[in-house]
Amino acid sequence: MPCKIILILILSVVSINCRQDTNIRKNVDTVKTKDIEIKNENEEIVSIIGVGDIMMGTNYPSAGSLPPDDGKYLFDDVKEILKNADITCGNLEGTFLDKGGTPKRCNDSGNCHSFRMPTRYAEYLYDAGFDFMNLANNHSGDMGLEGRESTYRTLEKNEISFAGTLDYPAAILEVEGIKYGFAGFAPNNGTVSLINIKKAKEIISDLKAESNIVIVFFHGGAEGNSAQRVSRYNETYLGENRGNVFEFAHAVIDAGADIVFGSGPHVTRAIELYKDRIIAYSLGNFCTYGKFGLSGATGITPIIKIFINKSGEFVRGEITPIKQIKRGFPVIDTDNTAIKTIKSLTKKDFPDTELNISDEGKIEKK
Numbered sequence: 001m002p003c004k005i006i007l008i009l010i011l012s013v014v015s016i017n018c019r020q021d022t023n024i025r026k027n028v029d030t031v032k033t034k035d036i037e038i039k040n041e042n043e044e045i046v047s048i049i050g051v052g053d054i055m056m057g058t059n060y061p062s063a064g065s066l067p068p069d070d071g072k073y074l075f076d077d078v079k080e081i082l083k084n085a086d087i088t089c090g091n092l093e094g095t096f097l098d099k100g101g102t103p104k105r106c107n108d109s110g111n112c113h114s115f116r117m118p119t120r121y122a123e124y125l126y127d128a129g130f131d132f133m134n135l136a137n138n139h140s141g142d143m144g145l146e147g148r149e150s151t152y153r154t155l156e157k158n159e160i161s162f163a164g165t166l167d168y169p170a171a172i173l174e175v176e177g178i179k180y181g182f183a184g185f186a187p188n189n190g191t192v193s194l195i196n197i198k199k200a201k202e203i204i205s206d207l208k209a210e211s212n213i214v215i216v217f218f219h220g221g222a223e224g225n226s227a228q229r230v231s232r233y234n235e236t237y238l239g240e241n242r243g244n245v246f247e248f249a250h251a252v253i254d255a256g257a258d259i260v261f262g263s264g265p266h267v268t269r270a271i272e273l274y275k276d277r278i279i280a281y282s283l284g285n286f287c288t289y290g291k292f293g294l295s296g297a298t299g300i301t302p303i304i305k306i307f308i309n310k311s312g313e314f315v316r317g318e319i320t321p322i323k324q325i326k327r328g329f330p331v332i333d334t335d336n337t338a339i340k341t342i343k344s345l346t347k348k349d350f351p352d353t354e355l356n357i358s359d360e361g362k363i364e365k366k
Helices: 079-083 119-127 144-157 197-210 245-254 337-349
Strands: 004-010 015-020 037-040 043-055 087-092 132-134 161-163 170-175 178-185 213-219 259-263 271-274 277-280 285-288 300-309 314-325 329-332 355-357 362-365
Touching: 043 079, 043 213, 043 259, 087 213, 087 259, 119 144, 132 178, 132 213, 144 161, 161 170, 161 178, 170 197, 178 197, 178 245, 197 213, 197 245, 213 245, 245 259, 245 271, 245 277, 259 300, 271 337, 271 355, 277 300, 277 314, 285 300, 285 314, 285 329, 300 337, 314 337, 337 355
Parallel strands: 043 087, 043 285, 087 132, 132 161, 178 213, 213 259, 259 277
Antiparallel strands: 004 015, 004 170, 037 043, 043 300, 170 178, 271 277, 300 314, 314 329, 314 362, 355 362
């Protein structure tokens, strides 16, 4: 049975709390189908799945926004896909807290939402095969300090790594001898800054020194159906600086990142190959029950699976097109909308990128 080691890195990736648990992911080989390949004697290939925003329903201000059957079947249509990778990760929009907490206050009270997921819902993430959750976003502080601390405890209890807050800016997860480093960035209070690119590069450089493969999440950019294009300047939403995601993504790869997954716009954006590393500029809304608008482009999303070698270089990829039904259940989209969207936007925003995306969702180098 493979041994998984979780390291939580505090602040500037200096102080390390290391915990090894031989009971982590019991019968792991039956839980996740390993995709490790040997192309030749010197090149081992691993697979990483990334998905976008996850908010599995909220019990605040009432239980009326929780899914039917207590959410037990939210991931049933996609869990076998999610499990079929060496590492599976996503962006957690909200907190795990059963009751209480201090709801956040917003400048625009008419557009202010606080998400409080029951702590038992974290078991659904574990059961679906998730290894890592990004907490760098505008909802990780929805229930104040109590919400943040409960979220940390809950994810840790369910053996899911996390990063992206000032408390936990980065983490390392070791699986079968490979150390995966994770970091998250956003322009929001209590999170590691997306705007301070110089500091972000320092964090990634330090993390790379301790890891074999570094995976970066960011939550930034404008929002909504009109925000599908990747600009190369600072984007804003409701008067807030949401960062220059193009500059940020390139900078963290320059500093040592191997994969960059974006979220924040609530729509799917283009992908890019930069220095043989993949950037997915927004993975959209993946499982956002009850409180998110899901019409048009906000209702479709990819499961993106990236194969890389142990040096972090892109080998190939796969897009599984997903749509949300029944107010927030992710299911496979037989119309392939996410594939068509990513293919079209990539041609528009990055015409010179060295990627081919097939109609079936295969991603290959030209």
